[in-house]
Amino acid sequence: MALTLFLLRHAAHDRVADTLCGRMPGVALGATGRAQAAALAARLRGEAIVALHTSPVQRCRETAAPVGAALGLCAQAEEALAEIDFGDWTGRRFDTLQDDPRWHHWNSARDAAAAPGGESMQAVQRRMLGWIGAARQRHPEGRIALVSHGDVIKAALCHFLGLPLQGYERFDIAPASVSTLAVWEGGGKVLGLNEQPFPRTEAA
16 A cells, blocks of 8 residues: 655745745745646646645645645645745845855755754654655555645655755756655655656746
């Protein structure tokens, strides 16, 4: 018996390239992101998905809305799927972080580092794996989808790929991408990685 889990990264917003938005409020999908979310909904229609869950962060809820409409499901917000808590870095522009040695440590030592006043990637991986384990108990042979964030999804995938957390550098999880897992008691495997069901643009 295996749970099939579709891991969806939220679609693009207009600050995706320049700001570490984290959990800050008021970050909505841009025009490109809305088109990506619609394409994601079209891709998942017909997948026999029985439940849809989302990070409570606005850009994820806005991505989940057309997906839920296509599937006939109401997205359930889950704190375990939320973005990494970036603490003091939340809302900072990436160019202002380049002189912060903690930022460089965070990006080069994900197995040990934590955001100042925020979370470590180890903590993110633990909450994701805990949530996936509980979902498997509820849907041992079901097909469910979740909408979350790039590094949150990477933390889960690193576990199932047998990679250290620094292995997040070895693969991409693009906005509005689909990655697919099969999870069973004691194990799981990656069935698909970073599928992008829309035309690629610079804004993505």
